[in-house]
Amino acid sequence: MEKKNNFIMPLVFIGMMFFSIGFALGINSFLIPVLNSTLGVSSGESYLILAATFSTFIIFGYPASRTIAKIGYKRTMSLSFLLFALAFALYIPSAKNESFVLFLVASFFSGIGNTFLQASVNPYITILGPMESAAKRMSIMGICNKLAWPVAPVFLAYVIGKDTTDTLISDLYLPFYIIIGVFVLLGLISLMAPLPEVKAAGEDSSDPEDCPYAADKTSIWQFPHLLLGALALFLYVGVETIALGTLVDYASWLQLPNAASYAWISPIAMVAGYICGILFIPKYLSQANALIICSVLGITGSVLVVLTPAAMSIWFVALMALGCSLMWPALWPLAMTDLGRFTKTGSSLLVMAIAGGAIIPTIYGFLKDAIGAQSSYWIALPIYLFILYYGVSGYKIRTSKSM
Numbered sequence: 001m002e003k004k005n006n007f008i009m010p011l012v013f014i015g016m017m018f019f020s021i022g023f024a025l026g027i028n029s030f031l032i033p034v035l036n037s038t039l040g041v042s043s044g045e046s047y048l049i050l051a052a053t054f055s056t057f058i059i060f061g062y063p064a065s066r067t068i069a070k071i072g073y074k075r076t077m078s079l080s081f082l083l084f085a086l087a088f089a090l091y092i093p094s095a096k097n098e099s100f101v102l103f104l105v106a107s108f109f110s111g112i113g114n115t116f117l118q119a120s121v122n123p124y125i126t127i128l129g130p131m132e133s134a135a136k137r138m139s140i141m142g143i144c145n146k147l148a149w150p151v152a153p154v155f156l157a158y159v160i161g162k163d164t165t166d167t168l169i170s171d172l173y174l175p176f177y178i179i180i181g182v183f184v185l186l187g188l189i190s191l192m193a194p195l196p197e198v199k200a201a202g203e204d205s206s207d208p209e210d211c212p213y214a215a216d217k218t219s220i221w222q223f224p225h226l227l228l229g230a231l232a233l234f235l236y237v238g239v240e241t242i243a244l245g246t247l248v249d250y251a252s253w254l255q256l257p258n259a260a261s262y263a264w265i266s267p268i269a270m271v272a273g274y275i276c277g278i279l280f281i282p283k284y285l286s287q288a289n290a291l292i293i294c295s296v297l298g299i300t301g302s303v304l305v306v307l308t309p310a311a312m313s314i315w316f317v318a319l320m321a322l323g324c325s326l327m328w329p330a331l332w333p334l335a336m337t338d339l340g341r342f343t344k345t346g347s348s349l350l351v352m353a354i355a356g357g358a359i360i361p362t363i364y365g366f367l368k369d370a371i372g373a374q375s376s377y378w379i380a381l382p383i384y385l386f387i388l389y390y391g392v393s394g395y396k397i398r399t400s401k402s403m
Contacts, residue, residue: 273325
């Protein structure tokens, strides 16, 4: 019981950081239609904002893990908030010059901050307690993260005093100044937060009994369940970003009134899924079974979004999002199990896989230009099918000896 109580304060502070990640990413869902209408860029080009944000995971995923090894989780978290503040400082000249290229540069720096924060908070919360209940802790963090996605566009619309369809580039100055101040403050708070350093089982040990499966391995490429998990995570982040990041744009495409208000549809669905994860994992539902159920929900949602009448279809994006809800909490512990001394390197590979948020939504954006927004949601179907495979058998694949 004492150990369980020791989780409470770290969970509170890490929850604050997950909220910050969601808030920073949620700003993109407001920027995409604004840039699309005010700068005259195409839908595919405007979705490059997401590509710039998520491409950094490929480049900085491993350096972030090395930074954690050098200065620890807590200081890396603090550093990430300072990087976020720098990124939003760059958004201001981007808005003043009405330069799409500068917006991409600012989004890239925002992605660097996001990479360092994700690289620290995700493995931290995964190994903070027992691995079999990691999905429960990740579900709690997921609620903090997903509620922040719609808060960002609503906050921007409130501060600006306009809907997305009426917002000008010059309206963005004030909210960005506020956000810079908040992120600097969060950097200081995280530096002083009571967060103990944590390590996975066998991470610093040469004793084979601490993690027998990893004992005879010489690299992360000898862990098939990790490699398949990284691919599943790559695809998942892409489809989740579509489910969360396209709602305002899709509502605008459907010419629905008050498009920014639709940003709440998917986060609410995901929070409902996270609550189920908190209640049922691991006592009533294993992490693998949760992944299977969510994959089926995602498959159903992606089909219904495309096949139902347009005005109704936006509500089925919520079913896609519900399917995504327990994928992140389940994929991390399933992929990180039995890594032993390769835990930090393995987690850096999973962080790099978050780059799926750069590629898949960009493909969606160009598909939207070619075949329309509604039909573009077909991109989600094969993704959910692969994640279903991983939940059924992919995570079970093990090698018995060094390859």
